[in-house]
Amino acid sequence: MSKRGDWRDRARGFCERFGGQVPLLLAPMAGACPPALSAAVMRAGGWGAAGALLMPPEEMARWCAAVREASDGPFQLNLWIPEPEVRANAGEIAAQIAFLSHWTGEVGDPAPVGGPDFASQCDALIEARPAAISSMMGVYPPAFVERMKANGIAWFATATTLDEARIAADAGADVIVAQGAEAGGHRGSFDPAASERDQCGLFALLPAIVDAVDVPVVATGGIADARGAAAAFMLGASAVQIGTGFLRADESDAASAWKDALSAAQPGDTMLTRAYTGRCGRALATQYAIAAASPDAPPPAPHPIQRGLTKPMTRNAKASNDISRMQAWAGQSARLARSGDAAGVARAIWQETLELIG
Numbered sequence: 332m333s334k335r336g337d338w339r340d341r342a343r344g345f346c347e348r349f350g351g352q353v354p355l356l357l358a359p360m361a362g363a364c365p366p367a368l369s370a371a372v373m374r375a376g377g378w379g380a381a382g383a384l385l386m387p388p389e390e391m392a393r394w395c396a397a398v399r400e401a402s403d404g405p406f407q408l409n410l411w412i413p414e415p416e417v418r419a420n421a422g423e424i425a426a427q428i429a430f431l432s433h434w435t436g437e438v439g440d441p442a443p444v445g446g447p448d449f450a451s452q453c454d455a456l457i458e459a460r461p462a463a464i465s466s467m468m469g470v471y472p473p474a475f476v477e478r479m480k481a482n483g484i485a486w487f488a489t490a491t492t493l494d495e496a497r498i499a500a501d502a503g504a505d506v507i508v509a510q511g512a513e514a515g516g517h518r519g520s521f522d523p524a525a526s527e528r529d530q531c532g533l534f535a536l537l538p539a540i541v542d543a544v545d546v547p548v549v550a551t552g553g554i555a556d557a558r559g560a561a562a563a564f565m566l567g568a569s570a571v572q573i574g575t576g577f578l579r580a581d582e583s584d585a586a587s588a589w590k591d592a593l594s595a596a597q598p599g600d601t602m603l604t605r606a607y608t609g610r611c612g613r614a615l616a617t618q619y620a621i622a623a624a625s626p627d628a629p630p631p632a633p634h635p636i637q638r639g640l641t642k643p644m645t646r647n648a649k650a651s652n653d654i655s656r657m658q659a660w661a662g663q664s665a666r667l668a669r670s671g672d673a674a675g676v677a678r679a680i681w682q683e684t685l686e687l688i689g
């Protein structure tokens with residue numbers, strides 16, 4: 332697959348090797364990838380995705396069955412690589428609970444909320460036989476990489492820096508997903524403490540990774556229309572991956588206040604925050620996220636404790652469509668996200684990309 336030659340060769344090579352009719356991927360988004368959204372993008376010839384972080388094996392199986400019933404295109408299943416167990420500081424947690432109680436009638440359990448068991452999720456990933464398994468925040472253990480390869484499943488590894496891309500390629504990743512700092516949702520940083528420091532924009536990160544690794548590179552972060560997609564292909568991408576750009580689609584189950592706020596958000600209206608989960612991610616600058624970043628606010632508890640503490644608040648905010656406290660992840664190109672059916676959005680982005688650079 333040519334790295335520097337014609338972008339069409341890279342794009343065609345990606346689809347021939349990994350699947351899909353067009354090199355356009357729905358981004359894996361934990362809690363925001365209903366089967367209907369993936370199926371719609373797959374019907375347009377692109378890739379579906381599930382952010383399976385919080386899905387136990389049975390839920391993963393149900394998700395895959397629903398998507399396969401609606402479309403036969405390729406999709407990726409995605410997990411976060413677990414971080415070492417966190418130590419909670421009782422004083423910090425008490426201060427955080429006091430802060431949160433100004434925002435919500437009910438603060439969640441301060442005990443670390445264990446997600447589904449990682450090893451069982453990994454077994455379920457293999458059993459589901461997706462076209463690709465993806466990762467963020469680290470690399471899969473070597474034994475699991477071997478299992479993926481033995482089962483003919485490609486590994487798409489997210490990297491936010493050149494070093495992470497090299498580590499992932501050396502660990503056997505078939506594709507690097509270069510996640511620019513513009514991206515909505517959590518940063519894929521391997522070192523949780525480095526997320527705020529490591530902020531490479533996609534324009535600088537993508538060609539650096541393309542030049543450094545021998546595997547195809549998927550571009551993600553701030554791509555939400557044909558201009559962004561075209562730029563990514565010119566910078567060496569073999570495919571583009573879009574998250575926020577699909578959140579306003581009919582099939583997205585984001586709350587209507589979130590969808591509305593995305594369309595009004597200028598690039599400066601998002602911010603990096605740990606205030607929802609304890610891990611750094613890019614979200615709309617809601618009143619809660621802004622207040623949590625003020626110098627006199629207590630620091631968020633580590634992940635996953637903070638996620639547990641804010642759970643009742645974010646659940647209630649979604650139920651009452653209250654954007655001021657909603658966990659509303661968003662990339663810097665949020666305003667470009669289109670409404671309408673996701674297959675139509677995907678087809679339009681691809682068609683317009685071809686018109687620009689085809």
Ligand SMILES: Cc1cc2nc3c(=O)[nH]c(=O)nc-3n(C[C@H](O)[C@H](O)[C@H](O)COP(=O)(O)O)c2cc1C
Pocket residue numbers: 358359360361362363382383384409410411466467489510513514515516517519551552553554572573574575576660661662663664
């Ligand atoms: C709501 C939301 C949830 C996300 N969850 C995940 C996730 O679970 N795993 C992952 O690798 N990336 C996750 N991401 C990041 C996306 O995969 C992708 O990197 C990002 O959406 C690209 O930037 P964009 O939103 O500007 O398109 C999430 C992004 C959003 C917006």
